[in-house]
Amino acid sequence: MRNRPLEFDVSLPGGIPDRYDQHTVRRLSSMRGYFADTDSFSSMLAAEDMVLYEVYELVRASAPGELLHGLSVVHPGKVGAEYFMTKGHFHSVLETAEVYYCLQGRGMMVMETPEGDWSVAELRPGRVLHVPPRWAHRSVNVESGQDLVTFFVYPAHAGHDYATIQVAGLRKLVIERDGRPLVVDNPRWCSSGPPQGGDGI
Numbered sequence: 566m567r568n569r570p571l572e573f574d575v576s577l578p579g580g581i582p583d584r585y586d587q588h589t590v591r592r593l594s595s596m597r598g599y600f601a602d603t604d605s606f607s608s609m610l611a612a613e614d615m616v617l618y619e620v621y622e623l624v625r626a627s628a629p630g631e632l633l634h635g636l637s638v639v640h641p642g643k644v645g646a647e648y649f650m651t652k653g654h655f656h657s658v659l660e661t662a663e664v665y666y667c668l669q670g671r672g673m674m675v676m677e678t679p680e681g682d683w684s685v686a687e688l689r690p691g692r693v694l695h696v697p698p699r700w701a702h703r704s705v706n707v708e709s710g711q712d713l714v715t716f717f718v719y720p721a722h723a724g725h726d727y728a729t730i731q732v733a734g735l736r737k738l739v740i741e742r743d744g745r746p747l748v749v750d751n752p753r754w755c756s757s758g759p760p761q762g763g764d765g766i
């Protein structure tokens with residue numbers, strides 16, 4: 566595994582780094598069950614399996630002391646009234662934090678803890694967000710016509726628990742109302758108990 570200093574440039578607009586090890590592309594079909602408006606989801610998917618977001622990662626050893634980092638690009642769009650967003654996850658090792666730095670676009674980070682706290686933070690160019698340990702996080706692009714680009718960095722041993730949010734959802738959704746983003750209760754949110762841990766999905 567690489568253990569030399571590493572530099573790369575990020576071209577903007579677009580947010581594509583000039584070097585990366587892994588490129589993940591999340592399409593609509595991989596987001597079944599994540600959006601509240603299931604009828605809109607089905608009709609959009611029937612028309613096109615569009616790309617909702619992409620992640621460029623630099624791979625490092627999953628060792629304590631290492632940091633994983635990369636770029637997240639959430640494309641603009643909505644499913645019904647709900648903006649395009651990432652799946653969202655807890656870290657499998659709950660006591661691990663993450664820092665996001667917004668490079669482009671306008672978004673919101675929707676966060677919550679297993680204990681019932683929630684928070685929504687604004688993402689805009691130049692703004693840094695520290696997601697503390699224990700907080701699940703999901704980025705939402707609230708600007709039509711522009712990608713939301715963020716740089717992220719987190720401990721390499723953190724791991725990802727997607728299952729908890731896939732099953733239970735997050736307590737809050739971000740929808741467009743009267744042309745503006747609005748944070749509302751998720752009518753389908755259900756308490757799933759403590760995070761399930763583990764990687765995958």
Ligand code: S6P
Nearest residue numbers: 620637651652653654663717719
């Ligand atoms: C990883 C970090 C980001 C997300 C990316 C996509 O801990 O939070 O790299 O992976 O924004 O989101 P998600 O929820 O699909 O992993």
Ligand code: ZN
Nearest residue numbers: 656663702719
């Ligand atoms: Zn994370």
